[in-house]
Amino acid sequence: xxxxxxxxxxxxxxxxxxxxxxxxxxxxxxxxxxxxxxxxxxxxxxxxxxxxxxxxxxxxxxxxxxxxxxxxxxxxxxxxxxxxxxxxxxxxxxxxxxxxxxxxxxxxxxxxxxxxxxxxxxxxxxxxxxxxxxxxxxxxxxxxxxxxxxxxxxxxxxxxxxxxxxxxxxxxxxxxxxxxxxxxxxxxxxxxxxxxxxxxxxxxxxxxxxxxxxxxxxxxxxxxxxxxxxxxxxxxxxxxxxxxxxxxxxxxxxxxxxxxxxxxxxxxxxxxxxxxxxxxxxxxxxxxxxxxxxxxxxxxxxxxxxxxxx
Amino acid sequence: xxxxxxxxxxxxxxxxxxxxxxxxxxxxxxxxxxxxxxxxxxxxxxxxxxxxxxxxxxxxxxxxxxxxxxxxxxxxxxxxxxxxxxxxxxxxxxxxxxxxxxxxxxxxxxxxxxxxxxxxxxxxxxxxxxxxxxxxxxxxxxxxxxxxxxxxxxxxxxxxxxxxxxxxxxxxxxxxxxxxxxxxxxxxxxxxxxxxxxxxxxxxxxxxxxxxxxxxxxxxxxxxxxxxxxxxxxxxxxxxxxxxxxxxxxxxxxxxxxxxxxxxxxxxxxxxxxxxxxxxxxxxxxxxxxxxxxxxxxxxxxxxxxxxxxxxxxxxxxxxxxxxxx
Numbered sequence: 001x002x003x004x005x006x007x008x009x010x011x012x013x014x015x016x017x018x019x020x021x022x023x024x025x026x027x028x029x030x031x032x033x034x035x036x037x038x039x040x041x042x043x044x045x046x047x048x049x050x051x052x053x054x055x056x057x058x059x060x061x062x063x064x065x066x067x068x069x070x071x072x073x074x075x076x077x078x079x080x081x082x083x084x085x086x087x088x089x090x091x092x093x094x095x096x097x098x099x100x101x102x103x104x105x106x107x108x109x110x111x112x113x114x115x116x117x118x119x120x121x122x123x124x125x126x127x128x129x130x131x132x133x134x135x136x137x138x139x140x141x142x143x144x145x146x147x148x149x150x151x152x153x154x155x156x157x158x159x160x161x162x163x164x165x166x167x168x169x170x171x172x173x174x175x176x177x178x179x180x181x182x183x184x185x186x187x188x189x190x191x192x193x194x195x196x197x198x199x200x201x202x203x204x205x206x207x208x209x210x211x212x213x214x215x216x217x218x219x220x221x222x223x224x225x226x227x228x229x230x231x232x233x234x235x236x237x238x239x240x241x242x243x244x245x246x247x248x249x250x251x252x253x254x255x256x257x258x259x260x261x262x263x264x265x266x267x268x269x270x271x272x273x274x275x276x277x278x279x280x281x282x283x284x285x286x287x288x289x290x291x292x293x294x295x296x297x298x299x300x301x302x303x304x305x306x307x308x309x310x
Numbered sequence: 311x312x313x314x315x316x317x318x319x320x321x322x323x324x325x326x327x328x329x330x331x332x333x334x335x336x337x338x339x340x341x342x343x344x345x346x347x348x349x350x351x352x353x354x355x356x357x358x359x360x361x362x363x364x365x366x367x368x369x370x371x372x373x374x375x376x377x378x379x380x381x382x383x384x385x386x387x388x389x390x391x392x393x394x395x396x397x398x399x400x401x402x403x404x405x406x407x408x409x410x411x412x413x414x415x416x417x418x419x420x421x422x423x424x425x426x427x428x429x430x431x432x433x434x435x436x437x438x439x440x441x442x443x444x445x446x447x448x449x450x451x452x453x454x455x456x457x458x459x460x461x462x463x464x465x466x467x468x469x470x471x472x473x474x475x476x477x478x479x480x481x482x483x484x485x486x487x488x489x490x491x492x493x494x495x496x497x498x499x500x501x502x503x504x505x506x507x508x509x510x511x512x513x514x515x516x517x518x519x520x521x522x523x524x525x526x527x528x529x530x531x532x533x534x535x536x537x538x539x540x541x542x543x544x545x546x547x548x549x550x551x552x553x554x555x556x557x558x559x560x561x562x563x564x565x566x567x568x569x570x571x572x573x574x575x576x577x578x579x580x581x582x583x584x585x586x587x588x589x590x591x592x593x594x595x596x597x598x599x600x601x602x603x604x605x606x607x608x609x610x611x612x613x614x615x616x617x618x619x620x621x622x623x624x625x626x627x628x629x630x631x632x633x634x635x636x
Contacts, residue, residue, distance in 0.1 A: 020458065022454065022458060047458065048454075048457075048458060050489070052485070052488075053481070053484050053485060053488060055481035055482075055484065055485060057447065057477060057478055057481060058446070058447035058450060058478055058481035058482050058485055059447070059485075060447070061444065061446070061447020061448045061450065061451060061478070061482075062447055062448075062450050062451035062454060062485065063451060064447075064448050064451060065437075065447065065448040065449060065450055065451020065452040065453070065454065065455065066451040066452070066454055066455045066458075067451070068436055068437060068448065068451070068452055068455070069436075069451070069452045069454075069455025069456065069458075069459065069461075070455070070459070071454075071455040071458045071459065088441055088444055089444065089447065089448075092439065092440075092441045092444055093437075093439070093444060093448055096423075096427055096429075096437065096439070099422055099423075
């Protein structure tokens with residue numbers, strides 16, 4: 001099953017079980033329904049489903065207004081860069097809303113456009129920034145297990161959060177992985193266990209971690225592999241225990257943000273450990289970064305393995 | 311006036327007032343009380359009592375009292391940084407608001423909101439924003455929530471001539487109209503945004519034509535007549551409900567508290583618009599009239615009561631306020 005179909009089926013299952021949820025956004029029940037992401041949601045939703053005008057700033061405010069009136073909602077958005085127009089509401093309105101304890105849920109569900117070919121605009125892969133600017137809960141997901149766990153636990157629950165996945169995964173087959181452990185509140189998941197190295201992936205970079213793990217395995221290096229799904233929290237006790245055991249840490253983070261949650265995590269690691277080896281793989285920003293180009297990280301996996309084991 | 315004439319006059323007041331004006335006298339009292347309360351806030355502000363910025367609304371009393379009078383249980387109000395008139399008239403007391411400005415725990419919002427974001431859900435003031443245009447979308451969402459919850463209330467969103475320059479104003483109007491949501495958008499047009507007049511900062515916005523382009527009803531209110539405002543606001547509310555549509559009400563008003571700065575550069579005095587902070591030339595007085603024209607809601611009250619009657623009411627309300635704060 002394609003990943004977009006899988007996410008769509010999870011959304012349907014979850015929305016079907018939650019009556020009186022308002023679903024809204026541009027084209028969510030028309031045309032391609034956001035490339036299939038929201039197709040058929042209106043048929044299972046007992047609440048209201050609205051195709052809205054192109055008014056992102058106001059639509060974020062609408063979600064908060066619904067929340068004040070004790071009505072839960074999900075705002076679907078084709079591209080995360082559209083959400084820049086709603087920053088005033090995300091910061092200023094949420095700073096008021098958070099003073100109470102809202103019983104209603106408000107979730108914004110944008111797709112992170114991470115292919116890169118869109119050019120200087122429309123290729124915003126900066127989830128960390130949205131979450132950081134007002135301390136907003138945010139979750140990204142990339143595969144069958146984390147998507148299922150996060151949508152079922154976070155899509156509709158009291159409070160406000162942003163959920164997102166990468167556009168580059170949507171038309172691919174759903175990635176199936178065995179989950180060995182998970183952090184509180186879906187903050188992270190562990191997919192591999194090893195004694196030699198700890199690999200921690202952030203944002204949408206789990207696929208790189210899987211590739212690296214595979215190459216390490218071929219070279220007889222046993223690595224633990226984690227993916228951090230939250231974009232605000234940096235305390236992960238289980239990961240910290242693993243790092244204490246291996247003393248070797250590889251961080252992979254494909255965000256374009258300069259406000260990386262992985263940097264804050266690394267600072268936390270160093271406050272508790274003296275690492276024997278540490279390799280950080282993040283995205284260099286050059287002039288080229290703003291031209292239409294492949295947005296994938298260019299990683300020399302063999303060199304990374306050399307650096308960490310020697 | 312002879313003693314007999316005085317006696318006859320008092321009889322007229324105390325015999326006829328209950329019959330003719332009891333319904334209306336409370337409206338007049340609220341307008342005077344709102345002014346007196348704000349003058350007290352201003353005096354304390356001048357004394358340096360508050361750390362939070364307060365935007366007084368002297369001159370805005372009539373519309374606040376009219377909206378308060380027509381709001382029903384299921385109606386709700388969304389305000390801006392200049393919200394003192396609505397918060398005070400909804401409370402009917404001053405102490406809680408003053409305590410909020412002092413950021414005390416027993417303030418209206420436990421000292422957590424200060425002035426520019428002061429709301430009071432218990433009195434149907436559901437949200438207040440200090441960001442220009444920010445409260446409009448939130449009000450839209452609340453109105454949509456009313457639809458979902460089958461609550462037939464009307465959402466009143468107060469905004470200003472500055473905020474209608476923001477995209478959120480148009481977006482919100484479009485959203486309300488597209489979804490047939492009953493809402494009254496009240497544009498308090500005081501001609502000023504900070505220190506610039508409309509003509510100094512932008513082209514004219516013909517709100518009537520803008521409303522017409524979206525098939526939205528529009529009404530202009532001016533003159534500060536309390537009963538005219540109340541009657542028309544009630545009709546606008548009914549229109550919003552009956553047509554399941556937004557209505558725009560533009561209220562022409564003057565934010566009083568302005569003064570003239572005289573110095574070597576401006577020997578004849580330079581007009582300084584009141585935007586926020588203490589109004590330096592406003593002082594406590596027996597009847598706190600600030601302008602002898604229809605710009606001042608207290609001046610307009612002369613149509614309905616004599617000077618003596620207004621002074622008497624003002625004195626009584628002043629006494630009550632002092633009692634409350636003592």
